[in-house]
Structure formats: structure tokens, C-alpha cells
Amino acid sequence: MERVIAWIHEKNPGLDGPIAPDEDLIEARLIDSLDFLEFIYLLESVSGRTIDLQEVSIDDFCTLDRIRERFLAPAEAQA
Numbered sequence: 395m396e397r398v399i400a401w402i403h404e405k406n407p408g409l410d411g412p413i414a415p416d417e418d419l420i421e422a423r424l425i426d427s428l429d430f431l432e433f434i435y436l437l438e439s440v441s442g443r444t445i446d447l448q449e450v451s452i453d454d455f456c457t458l459d460r461i462r463e464r465f466l467a468p469a470e471a472q473a
Contacts, residue, residue, distance in 0.1 A: 395440075395458065395461075395462055395466060397436065397439075397440050398436065398437070398440060398458070398461060398466075399413060399458070401433070401436050402419065402424050402425065405424070405425075405429055406424050409424065413458060414458075415457060415458045415459040415462075416457050416458075416459055417457060417458070418456050418457060419455065419456060419457060419458070420452065420455065420456055421456075425455065430455075433455070434447070437461070437465045437466075440465075440466065441465050441466055443465075445465065450464070
């Protein structure tokens with residue numbers, strides 16, 4: 395998760411302090427449409443799994459909690 399948080403901070407140099415686990419990253423414009431595919435590639439790299447965009451929704455990327463649950467939790471927990 396540290397790489398995900400570091401990436402968000404890198405893309406938002408004016409962002410100070412921690413990101414709340416339940417903060418809406420899209421609504422807060424911490425992840426925008428221009429960087430979204432790069433963010434997907436980052437999540438694939440961190441998780442070691444391919445993300446099928448047909449099987450996810452925008453809600454899966456809204457908060458750090460949801461990202462952790464959907465993409466970074468062990469595969470058995472997602473089944």
C-alpha cells in the first residue's frame with residue numbers, strides 16, 4: 395500500500411499529510427482521468443495480478459480502504 399500512497403503523493407505535490415483510508419480519491423481529484431491507466435498499471439504491479447476492467451467499477455478505486463480490499467488483499471479473501 396505504501397507504493398500506492400507514494401504514487402498519489404507524487405501526482406499531487408501540494409498534498410500534505412496522510413490520506414484518510416476512507417477519503418474519496420476521485421472526488422478529491424487525487425486520481426484523475428489522465429493518470430488513471432498509470433494507476434491501474436501500478437496496482438497490477440503491486441498486486442501481481444492483472445486487473446480486468448470489465449470486472450471492476452469506479453467504486454473499486456475510490457478509497458484506500460476499497461483499493462486494499464479489492465486489489466491488495468490475498469486472493470482467497472476476494473473470492
